[in-house]
Amino acid sequence: MKSEPDELSIDAALATQTIAWFGVRNYQARNFMRDTMRVGDGVLFYHSSCAEPGIAGIAEVASVAYPDDTQFESASKYFDPKATPENPRWFQVDIHAACKTRLLGLPEMRTCEALSDMLVLKKGSRLSITPVTANEWATIMGLLGK
């Protein structure tokens, strides 16, 4: 899951009990949260749009998906006039930050053959949430010494 450290860094996430991952406004990313995430799933906390993009920590999914209230709030930048509480369009999950890791930067990830198919590394990939396979997870834990 991508987070801009200026918005929410791994340090800030660790200082927060439960992080509500609101504001996702992309259908694919929404579907990953709603349809494939389960409580207890591992999360790679990725710093994006910053000097050193890469994996900065590990977190855990702490809830199933539930409606993102900001879609109903007309004053919110995440407001969606086409969404209603009866028929919500956008969902969020709760996340619990587990630990900070050394920064596993993009260049290092790209040199790793076992990670070459990771969605987040694909050219032009802009999805803020992408799935990680069990093998990719294991490879990354190895690189992080976890």
Add this chain to the structure above:
DNA sequence: GCCAACGTTGGC
């Protein structure tokens, strides 16, 4: 700040 890549919107 640039720009490639991608998603969304809306006219037709």
Add this chain to the structure above:
DNA sequence: GCCAACGTTGGC
């Protein structure tokens, strides 16, 4: 349902 125009993302 096509596709041009536009907006956004995010690495560099």
